[in-house]
Amino acid sequence: MSDREQVRIEVAAQRSGLTKRAIRYYEELGLIQPTGRSESGHRLYTAVDIRRLEKIRMLRETVGLSLLEIQQLLEAEAALEEVRERYRRSAGTDERMALLQEAIASVSSQLRLITRKREALAQLQVEYEDRLARLRAALADLASEPAARGA
Amino acid sequence: MSDREQVRIEVAAQRSGLTKRAIRYYEELGLIQPTGRSESGHRLYTAVDIRRLEKIRMLRETVGLSLLEIQQLLEAEAALEEVRERYRRSAGTDERMALLQEAIASVSSQLRLITRKREALAQLQVEYEDRLARLRAALADLASEPAARGA
DNA sequence: GCAGGAGTTTACGTCAACGGAAGTTTCCCG
DNA sequence: CGGGAAACTTCCGTTGACGTAAACTCCTGC
Structure with missing residues (x-):
């Protein structure tokens, strides 16, 4: 069930190597959508989301897109x-x-x-x-x- | 002597594929220095300069630096x-x-x-x-x- | 000899890609 | 159950990489 683990933005930021601000910005642009939100509105990210964030980061920083x-x-x-x-x-x-x-x-x-x-x-x-x-x-x-x- | 040909910024822009503004900007940043200036202060570029401009453009646009x-x-x-x-x-x-x-x-x-x-x-x-x-x-x-x- | 097409500098405008602070709500631990 | 950390939205600020307009000079063809 570790694949269904839901983490909040801070952890997602740590794991993806992005900043929280960047993640929110990418969401604003439609590059990523958190799998869900908690009852109170906090963004929740899964492993799939984080892989997508990592990919975005790689394309941005390493490839230079x-x-x-x-x-x-x-x-x-x-x-x-x-x-x-x-x-x-x-x-x-x-x-x-x-x-x-x-x-x-x-x-x-x-x-x-x-x-x-x-x-x-x-x-x-x-x-x-x-x-x-x-x-x-x-x-x-x-x-x-x-x-x-x-x- | 075609290698000693001196061209003004418009031609340098055409040959390098950059804009005149970009060339001046790059000079401002110290990326390139025109080989010389005309009596009246117009920038003059040689083939070497233009190759350098092309290289900068390639690094910028294609490589993404x-x-x-x-x-x-x-x-x-x-x-x-x-x-x-x-x-x-x-x-x-x-x-x-x-x-x-x-x-x-x-x-x-x-x-x-x-x-x-x-x-x-x-x-x-x-x-x-x-x-x-x-x-x-x-x-x-x-x-x-x-x-x-x-x- | 002068119109207008390039060139120059200076300065303000713009878009992308966030950073950071404000004001508010939510979570969690002692 | 109280308070500090963390999340949310909103908005303004900033940096990089130029675009663009203004005000002026320069050069060239007719």
Whole structure:
């Protein structure tokens, strides 16, 4: 039953690494909805909620997306879920194929964005690795030949 | 001599994909300094300047760094250049090794940040690729068996 | 030689992403 | 059951990253 554990905002903040203010703000923007509220109106978060908060944080801090981009990404995921539902209920093969193609286009689009970012980072990484390699080579050079040498 | 070409801010903006305002702002923050000014005070940019502007833009828009982070990154590069100079002038092997180790530590630190970001993106990418693969499999499934099937 | 299209500085405006204080209610422990 | 910690809403403040307008100078083609 630990998965059904309900925690208040302070604990949710600690576990997600966000501030209480940020969590409320994200709720205001529609990025997250606490699973429920206590009788007196206190927000209650489950493990699922906290994973979502962690994901938002990762996308924000590590990946560097704006809250708008995160919102669109999460909405796209939700839309995909909805397509799943419609898919189950849809009767015709043509209809199903259309739904799938729509979903594929959406995911592909998100994927392209991610790939572009990764490529930019990869370029940077190579640059820095090169630099590091040269520095290490110079160091090894110095270490192996302690005698005086030309420039 | 096309490398010595000096262009004014409008052209620099077009070539770098930034706005004139952004360029002036970056200068205000110390991210870039135009190679020179015309007699009348107009900023003049060279190809080197424009490459720097493009790099800033890439770090900002694609990688998603803040201007502060970009500033630190560029300053670290400049510091590295300075170490290079000191290195050339330094006499003792011990001194040179110390300089190299300092530089290595600095570059390694930057590299770790980049790697962390890439890993976060890689995780996302895998997630999306999985999803895409499943959608494509479902589509292929449908295409190959147009007859009615169970859920 | 002058109109108007760029350039300059200075300054205020704006939007995102929260921070922080005020005023109030709720929880919980001794 | 009383009081301090924590939650709630509301609102104003702030910082980053520019946009935009004003007031002025500069340069160029006709």
